[in-house]
Amino acid sequence: MTNAVEQAYVKVIVFQLADKEYAIPVSYVRGIEKLMHITRVPKTPRYVKGVINLRGVVTPIIDLRERFGLPVSENEETVRIIIIQLEDMEVGFVVDSANDVLDIESSSIEQQPEVVGSSEEDFISGVAKLDKRLLILLHLDKVLNPLG
Amino acid sequence: MEVNQYLEMFIDESKEHLQACSEHLLELEKNPQDLAIVGEIFRSAHTLKGMSATMGFEDLADLTHKMENVLDAIRNDKIKVTPEILDVVFESVDHLEEMVQDIASGGDGKRNVQATVEMLKRIESGDTEVNTVPVQMAASEQAATSIVSAERKLEYDDFEKTILHQSTEQGHMAYEISISLREDCLLKAARVFMVFEILEKNGDVIKSSPTVDKLEEEQFDSVFHVALISKETADDLQKMLLKVSEVEKVEVLAVDPSSFKEVKGEVISRDDESSLQPAIIESVPEQQTVPVAAEKKPAANNTKAHAPATSKTIRVNIERLDVLMNLFEELVIDRGRLLSIAAEVNHGELSETVERMSRTMGDLQNIILTMRMVPVETVFNRFPKMVRQLSRDLNKKINLDIIGAETELDRTVIDEIGDPLVHLIRNSLDHGVESPEVRRQKGKPEEGTVQLRAYHSGNYVFIEIEDDGAGINREKVLTKAISKGIVSKEAASSLSDKQVNELIMASGFSTADVISDISGRGVGLDVVKTTIESLGGNISIESTQDVGSIFSIQLPLTLSIISVMLVEIEKEIYAVPLSSIIETSIIRHSDILNAHNQKVIDFRGKVVPLIFLEEVFEVPRTESKDDEFHSVVIVRKGEKMAGLVVDSFIGQQEIVLKSLGNYLTNIFAISGATILGNGKVALIVDCNALM
Numbered sequence: 047m048t049n050a051v052e053q054a055y056v057k058v059i060v061f062q063l064a065d066k067e068y069a070i071p072v073s074y075v076r077g078i079e080k081l082m083h084i085t086r087v088p089k090t091p092r093y094v095k096g097v098i099n100l101r102g103v104v105t106p107i108i109d110l111r112e113r114f115g116l117p118v119s120e121n122e123e124t125v126r127i128i129i130i131q132l133e134d135m136e137v138g139f140v141v142d143s144a145n146d147v148l149d150i151e152s153s154s155i156e157q158q159p160e161v162v163g164s165s166e167e168d169f170i171s172g173v174a175k176l177d178k179r180l181l182i183l184l185h186l187d188k189v190l191n192p193l194g
Numbered sequence: 195m196e197v198n199q200y201l202e203m204f205i206d207e208s209k210e211h212l213q214a215c216s217e218h219l220l221e222l223e224k225n226p227q228d229l230a231i232v233g234e235i236f237r238s239a240h241t242l243k244g245m246s247a248t249m250g251f252e253d254l255a256d257l258t259h260k261m262e263n264v265l266d267a268i269r270n271d272k273i274k275v276t277p278e279i280l281d282v283v284f285e286s287v288d289h290l291e292e293m294v295q296d297i298a299s300g301g302d303g304k305r306n307v308q309a310t311v312e313m314l315k316r317i318e319s320g321d322t323e324v325n326t327v328p329v330q331m332a333a334s335e336q337a338a339t340s341i342v343s344a345e346r347k348l349e350y351d352d353f354e355k356t357i358l359h360q361s362t363e364q365g366h367m368a369y370e371i372s373i374s375l376r377e378d379c380l381l382k383a384a385r386v387f388m389v390f391e392i393l394e395k396n397g398d399v400i401k402s403s404p405t406v407d408k409l410e411e412e413q414f415d416s417v418f419h420v421a422l423i424s425k426e427t428a429d430d431l432q433k434m435l436l437k438v439s440e441v442e443k444v445e446v447l448a449v450d451p452s453s454f455k456e457v458k459g460e461v462i463s464r465d466d467e468s469s470l471q472p473a474i475i476e477s478v479p480e481q482q483t484v485p486v487a488a489e490k491k492p493a494a495n496n497t498k499a500h501a502p503a504t505s506k507t508i509r510v511n512i513e514r515l516d517v518l519m520n521l522f523e524e525l526v527i528d529r530g531r532l533l534s535i536a537a538e539v540n541h542g543e544l545s546e547t548v549e550r551m552s553r554t555m556g557d558l559q560n561i562i563l564t565m566r567m568v569p570v571e572t573v574f575n576r577f578p579k580m581v582r583q584l585s586r587d588l589n590k591k592i593n594l595d596i597i598g599a600e601t602e603l604d605r606t607v608i609d610e611i612g613d614p615l616v617h618l619i620r621n622s623l624d625h626g627v628e629s630p631e632v633r634r635q636k637g638k639p640e641e642g643t644v645q646l647r648a649y650h651s652g653n654y655v656f657i658e659i660e661d662d663g664a665g666i667n668r669e670k671v672l673t674k675a676i677s678k679g680i681v682s683k684e685a686a687s688s689l690s691d692k693q694v695n696e697l698i699m700a701s702g703f704s705t706a707d708v709i710s711d712i713s714g715r716g717v718g719l720d721v722v723k724t725t726i727e728s729l730g731g732n733i734s735i736e737s738t739q740d741v742g743s744i745f746s747i748q749l750p751l752t753l754s755i756i757s758v759m760l761v762e763i764e765k766e767i768y769a770v771p772l773s774s775i776i777e778t779s780i781i782r783h784s785d786i787l788n789a790h791n792q793k794v795i796d797f798r799g800k801v802v803p804l805i806f807l808e809e810v811f812e813v814p815r816t817e818s819k820d821d822e823f824h825s826v827v828i829v830r831k832g833e834k835m836a837g838l839v840v841d842s843f844i845g846q847q848e849i850v851l852k853s854l855g856n857y858l859t860n861i862f863a864i865s866g867a868t869i870l871g872n873g874k875v876a877l878i879v880d881c882n883a884l885m
Contacts, residue, residue, distance in 0.1 A: 085875040086766065087854070088811035089862045097854060097867060097875050102520030104867045104875055106857045135857045190857065 054153065060146040060181060061128060064116050067145065069174065069181040076129040076136065078144050081122065095140060100129065107138040113189060114169065132186050139189075148181075150174045155183065201297075204249050206509070208294045211238040215287050216579045219280060223582075226275035229268070235283075236265040237394075240406075242290070244387055247410070251303040254293045259407070260314040261286045267318055271353050282313045284579065350421070354400050358449065361423040366397070367448055369428060373435060374417045374443040381440075382412045388438045389420075396431065397424025416442075421449070512605055515566055522555075522562055523850055527873050529555060563755070567602035570648045570657070573612045574599045577619060577646060584623050591641040592627050594619075601648040603655050607749055610729055611657070614722040618659050618745050619644065621719065626663030626743055636740060638662065655751055660744040666737040668694050678703060695735040695743075699723040700833075727831075728882070730756060730773040756851055758868075758878065759827060760844035763813045767876045769849060769868055770838065774881040776828045778843055783822050795837055797828060805884050806839045810863060829881040836885050851878065 058069035059078070084096040084107050093112035097104050107127060111119055119125065124143035129136065155174045171185035215238045222231045239262045246254035261283060267273045289307045297303040350358065358368045371393075375385055386409045393399050400421040404414045424431065428446040435444040529552060536545040574596050585592040603611070627633075627642035634640060647658045668691065675681045675697045681689070689697075697703060699719040726733050730750045737743035750756065750773070758769035759778070779797070786793050786804065793804040804826070808815070819841070826837040849868040854861065865880035 083874045085867070085877065087858060087861055087864065087877065088813070089864075090858065094858070097858070097877075099869045099873055099875050102522075102524045102869065104852045104854055104869070106855055136855060137857050 054151055055149040056152060056155070057147065057149055058181070058183070059128065059144060060148055061126070061139075061141040062124075062143045062145055063110055063114065063141055064119075067179060067181050068110075068141075069148070069150070069183050070128065070130060070186065072147065074130045074132060074186060076131050079127040079129060079138070081125045081127060081140070098127070098138060100136075100138070103136070105129065105136055105138050107140060108189070109140045110189075111140070111142075130186065132190055135190065137190060148176070150176060150181065200249065203509075204245055205294060205298045208242055208245065208254075208297075209291075211242045212287060212291050212294065213575055214238045215242075215290075216284070217575065219284060219287065220578050220582065222275060223277070223280055229271070232265055232269045232275075236262060236269055239265060244410075246303075248387075251293070251297060253305060253307070254290065254297075254303050257286055257289060257293075257307050257311065260311050260318075261290075263318050263407075264314050270351065273317065279317055282310065282317060284583070285310050286314060287579075350401060354421070357400055358421070358423065361398075362450075366423045366425055367427075368400075368450075369422045369424060369431065370447045370449050371420045371422055371431065371435070372417060372443075372445040372447075373420070373441060376440045376442045377416055379416070379440040382414075382416075383410050385438055385440050386410060386418070389435060389441070392434050392438065393420060393422050393424075393431075396426050396434065397422050510565075512566070515562070519562055519850070522559065523869060525555060526559075527869065527871065530871050564602075566605050567751075568605050568608050569600050569602050570608065570611075570655075571599040573608055573615060574646060574648070576612075577615075580616070581619065581623065581644065584620065588623060589629065590623065590627055591630055592623055593641050593643050595643060595645040597645065598648040601650060601655055603749065604751060607655075607729055610725065611747075611749070614725045614747075615646075615657065615659075617719070617722050618747075619646070622659055622661040622663065622743070622745070626661035626665075628664050632664075650751075655749045657747045657749065658744055660742060662742040665739040665741055665743050666695050666698065666735070667739060671695075671697055675700070675703060691737075692735075695737050698735070699733070727773075730771065732773075755848055757846060758849050759846055760870075760876065761807075761825070761827060761838075761840040762842045762844055763808050763811070763840050764815060766811070766813055767844065767870065767874070768807065768811075768840075769847075769876050769878045770827055770829065770881065771865075771878065772846065774829045774831065776830050776835065779826050779828060779837075780823050781826055781837075783824065786824075795826070797835070797837065800835065802828065802835045802837050804837045804839055807879070808839075808841075810884065829885075831882045831885045834885050836881075838879070838881070838884070849876075849878075 057072045059072055059075050060067055060069050062068075079098075079100070082098055084098055086096040087094060087106075090096075093109050095107040095109045095112075097106050099105075111117070119142055121142070126141055126144040127138040128141055128144060129138045131137075154176065155172045157172050169185050169188045170182055172183040174181040174183060215235050218231050218235045218238070222228065222235065225231065239258050243255050243258040243262060246252075246258065264273065264279070264283065268275055268279075273279065286307075289305060289310055293303040293305050296305065362368055373389055375382060379385060390399065390406075400423060402409060402418060402420045404418060408414060409418055422431070426434075428448060432444045432446045435441060435446075529548065532548045533552070536548045577596070578594055581592055581594040622644050627644065628636070628638075630640040633642065643662050645658075645660045647656075647660070649656055671694050672681070672686045672689075676683055676686055680697060680700045680703060699722070703720065723733055726747055726749070732748040734746050734748075735743060736746070757772040759772060759775055761768050761770060781795055785795055787795065789801070793806075794801050795804060796802075807813070824839050825842055826839055827843075828835060828837050830836075849870075852867050852869065854864070854867055863880050863883045864877050865883075866878045867875050868878060870876050
């Protein structure tokens with residue numbers, strides 16, 4: 047039972063996109079960077095903003111607003127790039143702001159019901175309720191694949 | 195199993211041992227009398243057998259074992275070295291290489307080698323039949339001695355005795371060692387292996403009883419005996435051997451080889467004790483040493499000198515070197531910032547420190563780059579065997595000369611260059627060097643020579659393949675090229691010899707009248723050319739009819755650093771590899787012509803199509819540009835040319851090539867990226883994809 051207690055929490059990074067809060071488990075997150083110069087890569091999908099120089103490693107950047115079909119953000123001050131690693135891919139997500147690091151109780155996560163709706167919902171793996179906040183957990187595999 | 199973590203090491207080492215085997219086999223072919231070489235091969239094979247058995251690759255161990263038996267018989271003078279026997283041994287090594295290759299690519303190393311095994315067996319047994327007389331003699335002699343010497347556990351044949359004699363003459367000591375393992379020892383074979391490893395490190399094992407094979411199959415009780423030649427003292431050897439766990443008792447006795455003479459002369463009257471003197475022995479040079487042994491002497495010295503020549507190296511994963519390089523580049527960028535800050539604040543000491551740091555970093559960069567360098571030897575060393583095999587298949591006499599195998603190249607280039615070289619060498623053997631009859635008619639020596647050279651020059655490495663064969667027949671090439679529609683009849687007559695030579699590398703060309711197994715199986719030299727060009731290199735041919743040809747490959751020292759021309763389109767910077775640029779030029783808008791919906795220019799008498807990079811790369815324009823002049827980079831891919839239209843040229847620069855990572859793959863016309871001095875990423879244009 048003691049073991050179960052440890053696993054009952056998931057540590058996540060919480061970030062903002064438009065008016066919603068999203069979460070990614072920290073185990074995938076390699077770092078959070080301020081917005082820097084992004085070099086456009088031609089002939090790629092719209093949501094691929096380009097590549098950045100992340101301490102000597104050329105890292106592709108995905109604009110999550112574009113990926114979820116949201117309107118372009120106005121405020122550039124708080125914009126952050128969350129660097130995530132999934133298997134052998136390292137990719138940066140452009141988000142409106144990175145808000146928090148939280149422990150969520152596994153029990154508070156509700157699996158996303160299978161609905162066919164807007165493209166945004168395709169990327170959601172679950173929803174966590176926390177006091178008055180609603181955190182949307184992302185399905186990283188689906189956000190990254192397939193390209194195009 | 196834990197075995198996995200050793201797999202990589204096993205594969206690397208197996209390859210090394212197999213390489214050593216082939217090299218020594220080639221040497222042995224030249225001096226079939228030199229039994230020291232057989233010893234070397236035997237040693238490599240033996241280690242390989244031990245390793246593969248430990249790793250559980252039984253087929254590999256089994257074949258090595260069979261090969262080892264034959265080698266052992268050769269070593270003990272039971273079989274004479276003949277080309278036929280060597281062929282079979284070569285074949286076994288080939289099979290072994292295939293097996294290791296299979297293991298390396300994730301297979302289980304299984305392979306049907308029945309035919310080879312049969313042949314090995316036949317050699318091993320067939321020859322004993324021929325040599326029954328000496329074997330029997332040896333046997334009877336052994337029988338005789340064993341009556342007398344109860345104390346001494348080992349019996350020696352003539353050859354082993356000669357070795358013992360000679361080594362004592364050279365100041366080595368001969369020992370007989372009895373090793374007893376504990377009764378409850380579980381891994382006897384492993385202990386035997388460890389014991390032998392210690393012994394072989396400290397000397398040469400001459401003989402063991404029971405035989406090594408039986409020991410490895412654990413076909414012994416708990417005691418075994420070994421004859422060893424060593425420079426160590428008996429005490430030291432004993433101490434070392436007792437370090438092996440589960441070894442219960444070690445007895446080391448010095449043997450006086452001079453006593454063997456008596457064995458031959460008067461068997462019965464010999465005194466046991468006289469042969470076992472646990473003290474230093476002053477042996478008198480024997481008069482009756484056989485001629486074989488006389489030859490053996492310098493060779494034995496040779497092997498001794500070879501053994502400690504292993505250099506101190508460590509294996510480092512190339513990815514770590516990449517990481518090191520990345521971090522270093524970060525420093526370079528920071529240095530750039532520091533330099534400009536120092537200039538701004540005009541602080542003397544700061545400027546000086548930054549200056550010094552720059553110099554240290556220059557040295558550091560050189561070291562990091564040279565760490566990635568590997569001698570071309572790793573590619574070249576497979577060629578002697580290949581040439582040998584091919585010249586046999588072709589019934590030609592060909593000698594391969596390798597010069598400059600120590601020349602170093604970047605690891606990434608090394609990995610790519612192997613296949614093109616194989617192709618070129620095959621081409622030289624097949625089409626270049628003539629058959630012995632033809633050569634005689636031409637007044638050339640029957641044996642053709644193919645020289646493989648590698649050398650540094652500037653920022654490039656050159657690899658040349660020169661043969662003294664027939665050279666390129668202009669008429670034949672032209673007829674062929676015309677018939678294949680590669681050149682027109684009219685154009686053909688005006689081509690220079692060099693241009694004709696280059697034709698053999700045009701796609702769809704193959705001069706062999708008959709498609710042979712060796713070269714020309716559909717893929718031609720054009721593939722070689724494309725590969726080399728994709729490495730940023732160049733290939734050229736020089737040839738004189740009936741004198742020979744030289745294929746010269748020019749390669750960049752490294753692929754990770756390339757020279758590029760930086761160009762600007764609107765606000766975006768792109769890098770065009772210098773290796774594909776012919777020249778840059780500024781053209782008038784009015785010079786642009788239209789041909790079949792394609793904009794072209796007349797460039798030095800040639801019609802060159804224009805490619806507008808801003809269209810290809812969909813560069814967003816804030817305002818449309820209406821210039822009277824255009825900047826054009828003329829690039830080429832083989833014979834084809836194209837003009838890349840850009841906004842402006844920034845300049846030439848050495849850059850570090852980086853990949854775009856695993857997420858962005860197959861981006862059209864982009865071959866990679868680099869980081870500029872200001873820390874921004876610039877994309878590298880893949881000119882080949884644009885044409």
